[in-house]
Amino acid sequence: MKFLGLDYGAKRVGLALSDDEGKFAFPHIVLQNDRTLLKNIEEIGREKGIEVIVIGDTRALSGEPNPVTKEAQEFSDALASTLSVPVRTVWEAWSSIEASRFAPKGREHDDASAAAIILQRYLDTHAGERSD
Numbered sequence: 352m353k354f355l356g357l358d359y360g361a362k363r364v365g366l367a368l369s370d371d372e373g374k375f376a377f378p379h380i381v382l383q384n385d386r387t388l389l390k391n392i393e394e395i396g397r398e399k400g401i402e403v404i405v406i407g408d409t410r411a412l413s414g415e416p417n418p419v420t421k422e423a424q425e426f427s428d429a430l431a432s433t434l435s436v437p438v439r440t441v442w443e444a445w446s447s448i449e450a451s452r453f454a455p456k457g458r459e460h461d462d463a464s465a466a467a468i469i470l471q472r473y474l475d476t477h478a479g480e481r482s483d
Contacts, residue, residue: 356470359423365462376470378463441473
């Protein structure tokens with residue numbers, strides 16, 4: 352089963368892909384969050400044979416929504432209807448900080464790396480739900 356992970360941000364969206372078995376996540380690409388975003392993700396989803404999309408839940412540590420939460424939820428809903436695949440969420444807290452640990456010294460994290468961390472969390476948490 353092939354998964355696509357998203358680190359949704361107001362300016363950029365990081366994408367990560369799983370291997371064909373849905374066990375490991377890998378950074379893929381960073382896209383600008385503009386009017387072409389949905390179309391670009393749709394093309395990637397069809398090209399890569401994506402069966403499930405996993406998007407990071409942007410809520411704060413307290414569980415309260417932040418300024419991006421509503422926008423991310425609306426985008427998640429649009430993805431589900433456009434691609435006709437299930438869209439799942441996983442808490443993304445600290446994914447950017449974790450991605451920064453692996454960035455070259457003096458550089459910011461890559462949003463695709465954060466997406467891979469988000470996706471790997473989902474894959475690890477739900478590994479028993481997939482048949483191998």
